[in-house]
Amino acid sequence: MADNTEILSGFAEIVEEVAGIDTAEVTTEKSFVDDLDIDSLSMVEIAVQAEDKFGVKIPDDQLAELKTVGDAVDYIAKNQ
Amino acid sequence: MSTTPDVVVTGFGATTPLGGDVASTWEALLAGRSGVRRIDDADHEWVERHQLPVKIAAPLAVAPTEVLPRVQARRLDRCEQVALVAAKEAWAHAGLGDRGNMQVEPERLAVVVGTGIGGAVTLLDQDDLLENGGLRKVSPLTVPMLMPNGPAAWIGIEYGAQGGVHAPVSACASGAEALAWALRLLRGGEVDVVIAGGAEACITGITVAGFVQARTLSQRNDEPERASRPFDVDRDGFVLGEGAGIMILERAEFAKARGATVHGRLAGAGITSDAYHITGPEPEGVGQSRAIAAAVRSAGLEPSDIGHVNCHATSTVAGDVGETRAVRKALGDHPILTAPKSALGHMVGAAGAVESIITLLSVKEGVIPATLNLENLDPGVELDVVAGEPRKVDLDAAVCDSFGFGGHNAAVVFTSP
Numbered sequence: 001m002a003d004n005t006e007i008l009s010g011f012a013e014i015v016e017e018v019a020g021i022d023t024a025e026v027t028t029e030k031s032f033v034d035d036l037d038i039d040s041l042s043m044v045e046i047a048v049q050a051e052d053k054f055g056v057k058i059p060d061d062q063l064a065e066l067k068t069v070g071d072a073v074d075y076i077a078k079n080q
Numbered sequence: 081m082s083t084t085p086d087v088v089v090t091g092f093g094a095t096t097p098l099g100g101d102v103a104s105t106w107e108a109l110l111a112g113r114s115g116v117r118r119i120d121d122a123d124h125e126w127v128e129r130h131q132l133p134v135k136i137a138a139p140l141a142v143a144p145t146e147v148l149p150r151v152q153a154r155r156l157d158r159c160e161q162v163a164l165v166a167a168k169e170a171w172a173h174a175g176l177g178d179r180g181n182m183q184v185e186p187e188r189l190a191v192v193v194g195t196g197i198g199g200a201v202t203l204l205d206q207d208d209l210l211e212n213g214g215l216r217k218v219s220p221l222t223v224p225m226l227m228p229n230g231p232a233a234w235i236g237i238e239y240g241a242q243g244g245v246h247a248p249v250s251a252c253a254s255g256a257e258a259l260a261w262a263l264r265l266l267r268g269g270e271v272d273v274v275i276a277g278g279a280e281a282c283i284t285g286i287t288v289a290g291f292v293q294a295r296t297l298s299q300r301n302d303e304p305e306r307a308s309r310p311f312d313v314d315r316d317g318f319v320l321g322e323g324a325g326i327m328i329l330e331r332a333e334f335a336k337a338r339g340a341t342v343h344g345r346l347a348g349a350g351i352t353s354d355a356y357h358i359t360g361p362e363p364e365g366v367g368q369s370r371a372i373a374a375a376v377r378s379a380g381l382e383p384s385d386i387g388h389v390n391c392h393a394t395s396t397v398a399g400d401v402g403e404t405r406a407v408r409k410a411l412g413d414h415p416i417l418t419a420p421k422s423a424l425g426h427m428v429g430a431a432g433a434v435e436s437i438i439t440l441l442s443v444k445e446g447v448i449p450a451t452l453n454l455e456n457l458d459p460g461v462e463l464d465v466v467a468g469e470p471r472k473v474d475l476d477a478a479v480c481d482s483f484g485f486g487g488h489n490a491a492v493v494f495t496s497p
């Protein structure tokens with residue numbers, strides 16, 4: 001079980017790998033679409049990698065609800 | 081003289097088995113270097129695994145992943161990567177400005193970039209992932225990576241082209257046919273600028289195996305650099321290559337108004353089809369001859385004006401001599417020929433575009449690169465083919481031929497500015 005700081009750090013690495021955004025930019029208040037300019041195809045890639053890394057399931061209806069990095073980190077923390 | 085609106089070339093870019101850009105490719109061509117090498121190595125383990133009888137190819141001199149930003153590259157099939165590499169060089173060469181500060185209206189900018197095969201490697205890789213890892217391992221980018229309009233579409237996005245994005249798919253004629261369609265768009269006045277050319281990157285087990293089974297590839301594995309030998313009596317097939325070539329074409333008036341440097345004119349183009357056999361060329365070269373003649377007519381020129389033909393000549397037994405019959409029929413005995421596939425291998429959908437850039441440079445620089453490995457001219461050729469050393473010659477107009485499986489014939493004419 002990772003705490004939220006560890007989850008954020010690991011999640012930011014995935015975002016960097018998929019979308020090329022520096023890990024320092026991937027902070028909890030950032031919106032995937034409005035701030036990080038991540039499209040729906042990249043979000044699918046990020047979700048699949050997050051599932052593998054953190055051992056969670058992120059169904060499509062849940063994925064659509066994850067608007068910010070903080071939403072994703074909280075979801076992972078709750079569902080691990 | 082032509083009464084149709086002039087179309088000029090203001091930029092070009094390429095990535096090929098001889099170099100990562102046009103300058104290095106041209107220099108290597110004039111120096112007589114070959115881009116063909118052995119590929120039975122760790123990167124191509126399928127050669128040994130399937131005991132393929134062909135162990136040579138003409139891979140890129142510079143991998144596109146060394147040039148493109150990492151995140152951009154990972155969203156693209158290799159075919160799309162090479163298209164973008166060539167487009168970036170061409171766009172910068174034309175000096176049309178950065179996105180947001182461009183010298184052409186987005187709605188007056190079009191893309192015509194073809195491919196023969198497209199994203200076959202992606203299709204295979206993703207199928208492996210589906211079979212071995214299941215649905216969730218399949219990339220959401222699978223379809224945009226494998227679709228043959230992908231190279232054109234990505235270039236359109238890169239430069240904000242909103243005047244139409246087109247992707248001619250006519251096998252080995254795709255690159256030249258793209259230039260021909262671009263000429264039509266520009267002459268029709270629909271747009272001011274077209275990013276046009278072709279891209280291919282499909283050196284993989286199944287394509288090599290398929291070409292082997294069609295009996296089209298050279299098996300001169302012991303002498304890779306001597307394998308591609310168009311017009312030579314000992315030719316035994318082509319060598320599969322990969323690459324991309326892109327030209328920036330503009331209405332002459334538009335280029336003049338913005339003060340662009342003009343490198344030559346795309347003066348004419350002709351497209352015909354054999355309706356004869358799915359792979360074999362019609363033996364008398366009638367359809368090819370009609371394409372060349374149509375291109376010359378479209379340029380407002382006479383056959384006697386054409387000093388040089390940059391041939392499609394792939395180094396196959398049937399194709400090379402048939403093409404020379406078509407040249408003689410359309411133009412006569414005077415044009416000087418060369419066959420750049422002797423050095424570049426056969427870049428399939430990119431071939432016609434890269435070879436068009438070479439043709440344009442021959443007109444511009446007054447020098448025709450030699451056909452490598454032409455030691456004993458096939459007696460059926462009966463035309464003057466440059467061999468040994470490049471030949472200096474003043475050229476007013478030259479033709480580039482490109483033909484493809486399916487009976488596609490395309491010819492384009494370049495003239496000095």
